[in-house]
Amino acid sequence: MIAKRFIRQAFSAFLVFFAYLSVASADVKPSFVDAQIFTSALEQALVQGVQSTSQVLNRLGPDVQQALRDAQEKTDFRYYNFSARSQIEMLYQRAEAGGAGQGELFLARLKDNLALNSAALAEDPRLKFLDAVPRRSGPIVFAEIATLTGDAVAKELSPAIEEALTVLSEHTSARGLGHVRGVLLRNLNLDNRGGKDSIRKFDDLVRQSASRRGVIAAAFIAHTPPPKLQIAVQRVIEDFARSSGAFAVDPAVAKVMAGLSNELTASEQRLVQTDGAFLEAHDAKQSIRPSVDGASDAKAALALSKAIESPPGASSGGGGGLPFPQPSPRGGSELAQKHQRYVEQSFERRSSVGNAPPLPGWVQGSRPPPVPRAYRVAIMSPRAARGIAVGAEMRSEVFRRPLKAYWISDKTNQRFGRLVISFAPCKDNWVKFFWEMLNRCNGDPIVATSKRLHADSFMAANQLLWGSFGTEAQFVEGDITVLMSMNPWVLPEGLEALVNQEQNSIRKYERLVASYNATVTSAKNSLSHKSIQGTQFDSLNSAEFKKLEAKLNGLRKEIDIAKSAVETAQEAEKQYAATHGEIPRSIVFHPAIHGRELAWSAARIDFWFNDTKRLFEEAESIALDKDVTTKMRSALDTAKEGAGTWQFFEQDGVIELEQKGLAQTLIVHTSSTRASNEDGRFAVSLFRVDETAGASEDQAEHLLRGEKEIRIPLAWLQRTHPDFWRLSDFSTSLMFLRYLKSEQIQLLSFSPDDFDPQRPTPEWIYGNKVEPVVKP
Numbered sequence: 001m002i003a004k005r006f007i008r009q010a011f012s013a014f015l016v017f018f019a020y021l022s023v024a025s026a027d028v029k030p031s032f033v034d035a036q037i038f039t040s041a042l043e044q045a046l047v048q049g050v051q052s053t054s055q056v057l058n059r060l061g062p063d064v065q066q067a068l069r070d071a072q073e074k075t076d077f078r079y080y081n082f083s084a085r086s087q088i089e090m091l092y093q094r095a096e097a098g099g100a101g102q103g104e105l106f107l108a109r110l111k112d113n114l115a116l117n118s119a120a121l122a123e124d125p126r127l128k129f130l131d132a133v134p135r136r137s138g139p140i141v142f143a144e145i146a147t148l149t150g151d152a153v154a155k156e157l158s159p160a161i162e163e164a165l166t167v168l169s170e171h172t173s174a175r176g177l178g179h180v181r182g183v184l185l186r187n188l189n190l191d192n193r194g195g196k197d198s199i200r201k202f203d204d205l206v207r208q209s210a211s212r213r214g215v216i217a218a219a220f221i222a223h224t225p226p227p228k229l230q231i232a233v234q235r236v237i238e239d240f241a242r243s244s245g246a247f248a249v250d251p252a253v254a255k256v257m258a259g260l261s262n263e264l265t266a267s268e269q270r271l272v273q274t275d276g277a278f279l280e281a282h283d284a285k286q287s288i289r290p291s292v293d294g295a296s297d298a299k300a301a302l303a304l305s306k307a308i309e310s311p312p313g314a315s316s317g318g319g320g321g322l323p324f325p326q327p328s329p330r331g332g333s334e335l336a337q338k339h340q341r342y343v344e345q346s347f348e349r350r351s352s353v354g355n356a357p358p359l360p361g362w363v364q365g366s367r368p369p370p371v372p373r374a375y376r377v378a379i380m381s382p383r384a385a386r387g388i389a390v391g392a393e394m395r396s397e398v399f400r401r402p403l404k405a406y407w408i409s410d411k412t413n414q415r416f417g418r419l420v421i422s423f424a425p426c427k428d429n430w431v432k433f434f435w436e437m438l439n440r441c442n443g444d445p446i447v448a449t450s451k452r453l454h455a456d457s458f459m460a461a462n463q464l465l466w467g468s469f470g471t472e473a474q475f476v477e478g479d480i481t482v483l484m485s486m487n488p489w490v491l492p493e494g495l496e497a498l499v500n501q502e503q504n505s506i507r508k509y510e511r512l513v514a515s516y517n518a519t520v521t522s523a524k525n526s527l528s529h530k531s532i533q534g535t536q537f538d539s540l541n542s543a544e545f546k547k548l549e550a551k552l553n554g555l556r557k558e559i560d561i562a563k564s565a566v567e568t569a570q571e572a573e574k575q576y577a578a579t580h581g582e583i584p585r586s587i588v589f590h591p592a593i594h595g596r597e598l599a600w601s602a603a604r605i606d607f608w609f610n611d612t613k614r615l616f617e618e619a620e621s622i623a624l625d626k627d628v629t630t631k632m633r634s635a636l637d638t639a640k641e642g643a644g645t646w647q648f649f650e651q652d653g654v655i656e657l658e659q660k661g662l663a664q665t666l667i668v669h670t671s672s673t674r675a676s677n678e679d680g681r682f683a684v685s686l687f688r689v690d691e692t693a694g695a696s697e698d699q700a701e702h703l704l705r706g707e708k709e710i711r712i713p714l715a716w717l718q719r720t721h722p723d724f725w726r727l728s729d730f731s732t733s734l735m736f737l738r739y740l741k742s743e744q745i746q747l748l749s750f751s752p753d754d755f756d757p758q759r760p761t762p763e764w765i766y767g768n769k770v771e772p773v774v775k776p
Contacts, residue, residue: 029466030737030747032407035220035233042240043213046083048176049169053084056172057091060109063139067091071145082206082215085169085179089157091142092165098141101133106140107164108133114171121171126163156196180216180240187235188223234409237750241406250404252444253422257408260418260449267720268452270622272413274722335761336470336591342487343472346384347371347480351471360489362496362503368697378480382687382700385647387485387587387606390464390731391478392650394738398657399427402745403445409455409751417458417751419450419736421666423657448657448664450736454729455751456597461733464592465741473591477738483590483730484602490586492764492776495576502569509562516555523548584764584776594761598730601723603762603772605648608723611770612637619721632713639710643703644689648682648727653735668735679711680718681731686710 033041058065071080071090080090088110096103108130115122157165169178181202191197202219209215223232238257241249249257264272344356348370359367371377371384375391378384400423409417422445464475475481491499577583587606593599608615616633623629640646653668670679686707687700718728740747762772 028741028744028746030462030749032749032751033237035217038233038237039213039216039220042177042180042216043211045177046180046212049084049173049178050081050087050176052174052176053087053169053172053178056113057087057110059113060106061139063142064091064106067094067142070142082212083169083179083181084173084176085165085181086206088169088172089165092161094142094145095140097143097147102140102142103161104130104133105136107161107168108135109140110168110172114168118171121167124167126160126167129160130164183239184216184219184236187239188219188232189225190219190222191224231411231414234414234751235411238408241750249406250422250445250447253404253406253420253447256447256449257406257420260408260420264413264416264452267622270624271720271722271725272415274618274621335589335594335763336473338487338490338763339482339588339590340470340472342485342489342588343482345489346485347378347472347482348373349472350476360491360496360500362491362499363489373476373479375478375480379647379649379685380702381698382645382689382702383697384480385645385685385687386488388483388602388648388682388727389480390483390650390734391475391481393652394655394735394742395653396655396739396742398423398655400424400446400657402740402743405740405745405747407458407747407749407751410452414751415455416452417455418452419458419666419733419747420447421449421736421740421745422447446657446664448666450666450732453733454598454726457726457730458733460593460596460598461730461737462747464590464734465737467592469591481590482588483593484599484606485588486606486765487586487588492580492584495573495580495583498569498573498576502566502573505562505565505569509559509566512555512559512562516552516559519548519551519555580776582766582768584766584773587762587765587772589761595759597759598726599761600772601726603765604723604770605727607765607767607770609640609643609646610767614770615717615721619717622720622722623716628716632716636710636713639706639713640686641706642688643686643706644691645687645700647685649685650731650734651679651681651683653681653731655735655739666736668732678715680715680724681728682714682718682724683707684710684714 054068057068068091080087088107092103092106095106111121111127111130112135121127166179166182172178181199185198185202189198190201201222205218205222206215209218220229220233220236223229225232227235241254241257341357345359349356350373356370368383371381375389375393379389403422403424405422406420407417408420425443425445464481473481490496587603589599589602593602612633616629619632620626620629651670654671656667656669658665658667667674668681669675673679684707686703688703689697689700718724737747760774762774764774764776765772
């Protein structure tokens with residue numbers, strides 16, 4: 001017996017392995033469910049429920065079969081056709097109108113039929129009252145549909161009948177959806193008075209709408225805040241995910257989703273408040289008008305309106321959702337080109353077609369060799385040390401096979417959310433084989449959740465991993481990806497013209513000086529051949545001397561003019577600086593974060609070394625511990641002393657499950673330590689730059705001791721400063737998503753990317769003031 005079981009298990013393992021090989025190379029892209037997609041999915045689930053229920057009802061006999069045919073032939077879309085529940089309810093009402101007690105007899109016969117295959121339904125206490133109904137023989141008399149008025153259809157039913165209709169429809173709908181009214185009314189505010197008024201209003205929507213999709217969309221639009229429509233839609237989606245099979249959420253996962261705390265901790269609440277103040281202050285400086293709370297509701301309402309207008313049965317997308325959209329912020333393509341140009345000018349090119357863009361004419365010296373793309377090499381190069389880089393090694397120590405992954409937004413604060421992943425109950429080790437033989441691996445999955453993450457950071461990580469970008473910007477495992485960088489090859493338009501003028505004047509001056517020196521050298525060599533030993537220079541051919549003298553005088557005059565042009569250009573630059581104040585520096589961002597809050601945070605982070613006083617004052621408002629804040633600032637200032645350039649780089653990530661009580665938590669830590677106070681998601685490389693004219697960047701001194709000492713204050717900032725917190729969440733999200741991608745697990749989000757295309761991307765920064773701007 002054991003041998004046979006062993007053979008079956010081995011054969012099953014082979015089939016699973018073969019199936020894995022067949023799909024291992026396929027990309028499983030993430031998808032999300034928004035209001036429009038959701039209404040389409042619900043419509044399809046309701047149709048399946050009605051079809052399944054029709055098959056069950058047809059088994060009850062000719063009388064019910066005829067009643068169903070009458071309804072199909074004599075009506076278009078009406079209340080009874082909306083769902084399995086309303087289908088059963090209509091037959092119940094027609095039976096009651098045909099004679100007293102006929103309705104309960106119909107429900108009793110339906111229960112008896114279903115109980116043949118379901119012991120749970122047979123013993124369901126909510127249906128026990130039907131056992132007392134006399135099972136009279138003969139056909140049930142159903143009243144004609146035409147005789148049923150709107151008042152009759154809207155007649156209030158007893159609580160027992162209401163519950164029986166719900167239970168029966170859940171069983172008859174099989175894999176479809178039996179009803180939606182309860183979930184919709186639980187999460188939508190259709191009538192301020194609630195209760196029966198809400199039920200009546202929903203039933204009116206069903207009778208007035210031309211399609212199931214129209215009913216669902218109209219119910220959403222009829223919602224009266226609070227909460228906001230966007231939040232209400234999300235709550236309905238998640239409620240259905242937990243309580244029905246429409247989105248195939250495992251019951252164990254649904255239980256964890258329902259139990260997630262939506263309350264922010266005290267420190268998180270302070271971070272949120274500070275974060276909001278940050279955004280408001282910087283948006284005000286840039287005259288940015290980001291979408292207000294009502295904007296997301298407007299998006300949802302627009303999508304729902306389209307759902308109403310679309311033809312019944314039309315699908316909004318396949319696979320239960322749509323891919324994450326590609327953001328199109330203002331100036332997106334131009335900004336993407338700037339990022340691509342910078343990467344090609346600085347790093348080894350991936351493309352073998354064409355050449356790297358030339359450096360600007362004002363750049364002095366020969367072009368340095370490109371920095372290698374290999375992550376470990378690039379993060380230690382002083383010529384790459386201009387911003388923030390990601391692409392560190394990721395590995396998993398979960399030792400369980402992931403099954404499903406979901407992104408769930410906080411109900412109370414849409415700016416945050418969590419990743420929920422279910423895993424196989426048995427670990428992937430040599431013991432698993434024997435556990436499977438004994439059928440010990442068939443229990444509920446292990447369900448783990450991440451910490452609370454910024455939604456903006458999580459969606460940006462999705463874009464980086466799955467977005468369509470140019471060859472040089474595409475995320476490649478093992479390579480450096482420039483998230484943000486100062487761009488030394490771009491100057492403000494007015495200043496660039498002056499610098500070009502200065503460099504052209506300098507080059508002309510240098511050419512003239514070289515020509516003068518070459519002329520003198522050539523004359524000396526020529527005269528030395530013609531002269532005899534002891535002959536004086538002034539006794540040589542006077543004609544040749546005069547010709548040489550005239551040429552040198554002409555060159556001196558040209559040199560003086562060129563020198564004057566250089567001084568004029570340099571004076572013009574001084575005047576420009578005096579007029580404009582601090583000269584802004586060009587910055588570029590990866591297209592995945594264009595238009596996002598993360599772009600502004602990244603710009604401020606890269607330049608915070610210039611204003612650590614303000615940085616730690618901002619962090620203190622979260623930490624609320626002045627002594628620790630002072631200690632951390634002192635440690636950071638000491639560690640970075642002497643650094644002239646630096647690069648923030650993502651640290652390697654190890655993904656594990658951490659047991660906290662009965663809950664499992666997904667964590668990411670570095671390979672060197674699990675302690676968050678020692679290592680954050682980002683470290684920094686520090687370099688002392690040689691300011692001597694003509695010195696090569698490659699000669700910069702690597703400050704290894706400073707890099708080691710700065711880790712703790714840097715990790716502290718990633719827990720207490722909004723900008724660093726958001727960037728840290730981006731890395732954590734990216735590690736999780738790379739893990740899911742490597743395991744071929746699709747991410748399903750019940751809250752779409754609420755991307756605001758009106759938020760611009762900074763292109764310049766005033767380094768001393770740590771102030772990113774769109775235009776100087």
